[in-house]
Amino acid sequence: MSKLFLMLCCILQAATAMACENGHATRKPAKQVASDDVKQISLVETRKPLTLKCPSGQSCDQHADYHALHVEQNGVEAYLSFKSSLNKRYQPAALQEAFRYADLYLPNGEDGDISLHVEAIDSQLVFLPAGKGRLKLHVLAPSYKVVKQGNSKSTDCRTDDVVGLCQSETVFQQPINLVMEFLLPKP
Secondary structure (H helix, E strand, O other), X not given: OOHHHHHHHHHHHHHOOEEEEOOEEEEOOOEEEEOOOOEEEEEEOOOOOOEEEOOOOOOOOOOOOOEEEEEEEOOEEEEEEEOHHHOOOOOHHHHHHHEEEEEEEEEEOEOXXXXXXXXXXXXXXXXXXXXXXXXXXEEEEOOEEEEXXXXXXXXXXXXXXXXXXXXXXXXXXXXXXXXXXXXXXXX
16 A cells, blocks of 8 residues: 555544544544644653563563553653564664654643654654664654543543543644654663
8 A cells, every 4th residue: 555545544534533422422523723834843851761661471572572662751752662673772773674653742732732643654753863872763744633631521522542531632734843852771
């Protein structure tokens, strides 16, 4: 399948999110906002290093089902998933080759949190050279979501997540240019 087709499928899936009204699920398009301006975000996290994670009950070696790097601090959350072949080789080329997907959440003030899900097949995330003990990535995506905890009586309320929290989502059909830099796990 072409990258354009996959991108369109992702956009359509986001645009036809399930909405809840009076406790009944209904098909309702998510709120859409369009802009040609590129949203620029640069973030350097220097306080808390990424944590290496592997499936429960498996050691983080080349035999694990996957490796993940995760950090959550000050409203920023990054979860980067890799093939187990990464095996703690944190050079940009090795990171790129083993990359599977990323879930990124960034505070966006009173509007909610910016939410990005990027798959390796989308070719929207690139790992860049960084200083010793650091990981730097660049995302250039055609759209992003802003998720906000909502009013459970609102027609925009979605409660289809595992916890059942009410969330409203707005899909921004606006390019986002995001550069993030993190401390790598300590050896």
